[in-house]
Amino acid sequence: MDRLVVVGGVAAGLSAASAAKRLKKEEMNAVVFERSGYISYGACSEPYFVSGLVPQPEDLIEVTPEEFERKRSIPIHRRHEVVEIDYKNGYVVVEDLGGHRTFREPFDYLMIATGATGKTLGVDGEELTGVYTLRTVEDAIAIRDSARHAGNVVICGGGYIGLEMAEAFVSMGKHVTILKKTSQMLLNFDPEMSALVEEEVRSKGVEIHTDTDVLSFEGSGRVEKVVTNHGEVKSETVLVAKGALPNTALGKQIGVEIGATGAIAVNKRQQTNLDRVYSGGDCAEAYHIISRKPAYIPLGTTANKAGRVAGENIGGLNTEFPGIVGTAVSKIFDLEVARTGLSLKEAEREGFDAYATTIRHRSRSKHYPGGYLITVHFITETGIRRLLGAQMIGREGVAHRIDVMAAALQAGMTAEDVYHLDLGYAPPFAPAWDPILIAANKARKG
């Protein structure tokens, strides 16, 4: 009987436990330890829980602990933190956060699926009540409860989580201010594309202060204002949304290799440098198919796939995760905002000689009522005209179109290849020349 210990009970950890157990059945004893009070939660839906669209915390749960235990025979220990790993002797030290006791759990295989933590600013007053980062269900509950009693909410950071949360707070009737250190929101988009999003967010009444440094949070016990290099902003609730920091401390403790991105280095079988120690999800790197390098792009789809591949290998198969192209889609107020591959800046940083082209075209045939303009932005490699990235923004028809481009990038297509794609057409869904084909036509001409 093999013993698998999984640290972290969300996408990567539970996918690994389920796959290993499914393959090895009674030959595998898999156990999951999760520090928080919830497992299998969809952090992606937390903005909709805060806004009230998703009513209960339980609605965020994909598979309950009872289902794991009853249907998959995987014991789940919530509020249990793995505080130490003894790799040589093959056990982890677990702290039962409710029972206040510590015990050892032996393992033959270890899956480190500790995810990430919200980055903080490291300024005075960050410990005040009312200042939050958003990762766990408990965070989401605390933010919702705090925002309900707040008139003014400040969001520090202009990434997709900050912007989704801005929409949530506006829908709750709050006055929202976004403080952004740089001059651009959504830094993984090219500036002309993120400008479209900024315009939309401002049009919904959100104040955006760019080039603004947060110096401290002030208040007596509870946050009352944010002090910046350009003055003070009143706020009873603050969300710090500066991105994700991979939880690597446990891995580092036993000599797991950390990659150049700061996350755990894994091979395509999700193995770390240590025998029988696997990792994946938001604590680990993933191979980027376009840059041909390990990247840190923490997303739920990647975590599920990487976890399953780890579990399959632990379960005796020989599977590989081919990697990612960094596809992400987000609803920001009335816009669908999506990207895949590299932005122009990222492509240049990776050493590609590349150019960007942008078009605007209708989401539906002009003979059919409704429809909106979609802005399509391609990043193409000079010379061979291979596509390196795509970004799209519009009020409809973006989310499914970006997937065409994700597939095209993964297949290594050129602009010419994409121009000849046999895409579906009917007036309610697209014009005869789909925006993707129009964009590819421009990109293939350079």
Ligand SMILES: Cc1cc2nc3c(=O)[nH]c(=O)nc-3n(C[C@H](O)[C@H](O)[C@H](O)COP(=O)(O)OP(=O)(O)OC[C@H]3O[C@@H](n4cnc5c(N)ncnc54)[C@H](O)[C@@H]3O)c2cc1C
């Ligand atoms: C607000 C928000 C919106 C998002 N929206 C999207 C989206 O739309 N699309 C998308 O693809 N992705 C989205 N993501 C990202 C997605 O949620 C993550 O990529 C995914 O949850 C990663 O899963 P994971 O299992 O690797 O890590 P996590 O979800 O971080 O889970 C790791 C778990 O490990 C636990 N843990 C850590 N250390 C220990 C320890 N020592 N002992 C025991 N337990 C431990 C933590 O408590 C945590 O619950 C969003 C994230 C957030 C926060």
